Amino acid sequence: MNHADLVALIEEGVGERGGRWADLGAGEGAFTLALGELLGPEAHITAIDKDARALHAIEGRFEVRVADFTRPLGLSDLDGVLMANSLHYVRDKQPVLESVRKMLRPGGQLIIVEYGADRGNPWVPYPFTYAKWETMAARAGFQGTRLLKTVPSRWLGSMYSASSLSP
Numbered sequence: 001m002n003h004a005d006l007v008a009l010i011e012e013g014v015g016e017r018g019g020r021w022a023d024l025g026a027g028e029g030a031f032t033l034a035l036g037e038l039l040g041p042e043a044h045i046t047a048i049d050k051d052a053r054a055l056h057a058i059e060g061r062f063e064v065r066v067a068d069f070t071r072p073l074g075l076s077d078l079d080g081v082l083m084a085n086s087l088h089y090v091r092d093k094q095p096v097l098e099s100v101r102k103m104l105r106p107g108g109q110l111i112i113v114e115y116g117a118d119r120g121n122p123w124v125p126y127p128f129t130y131a132k133w134e135t136m137a138a139r140a141g142f143q144g145t146r147l148l149k150t151v152p153s154r155w156l157g158s159m160y161s162a163s164s165l166s167p
Contacts, residue, residue: 001151006034007034010084010161012161012163013148015080015109017040017042018042019039019044020043020077021082023045023084024048024100025083025087025089026048026054026055026058027049027054029058029061030084031082031113032047032058032062032082046063050066050068052066069086073099076102076103078105079105083110084111085115087112087114088115088120088125088127091125093126093136094136097110097139097142098140101142106167107165107166108165109164109166111161111162113161114127114128114160114162116159120156130147130150137162141167143164143166143167144165145162145164147160148163149161
């Protein structure tokens with residue numbers, strides 16, 4: 001996928017420009033750059049990943065933090081969190097989702113991008129369909145979950161983006 005494809009996957013969920021966001025599992029920042037384009041230069045985006053070398057690609061453009069998003073991050077009152085192709089690495093998603101909900105201000109957005117499959121492979125070990133996401137999001141206390149976009153994927157059939165709100 002190119003940059004325009006990444007922007008298109010998340011744009012409907014981003015909403016207003018500006019604000020405080022975090023990209024959890026940012027990697028080299030492909031989706032961080034898409035998020036930055038949509039939010040504009042007035043936004044503050046923190047890109048978090050365990051791989052310091054990957055984050056070097058976006059250092060200086062965004063705040064970068066080497067950390068494991070499955071552990072406490074000390075973030076709060078965020079307008080939004082993006083988790084693009086990162087949650088499928090986590091076997092037990094519920095504690096992570098509850099932690100993410102607590103990072104968000106009331107009405108804050110969680111945008112996920114995932115493969116539309118419930119069976120993984122060595123590179124995408126724990127994917128989940130949108131139907132499963134609706135259940136997981138509700139169990140973690142999110143509201144207003146909606147499907148944003150679905151696109152074909154040569155890896156696991158499809159990818160989708162979804163948005164959920166913190167109460």
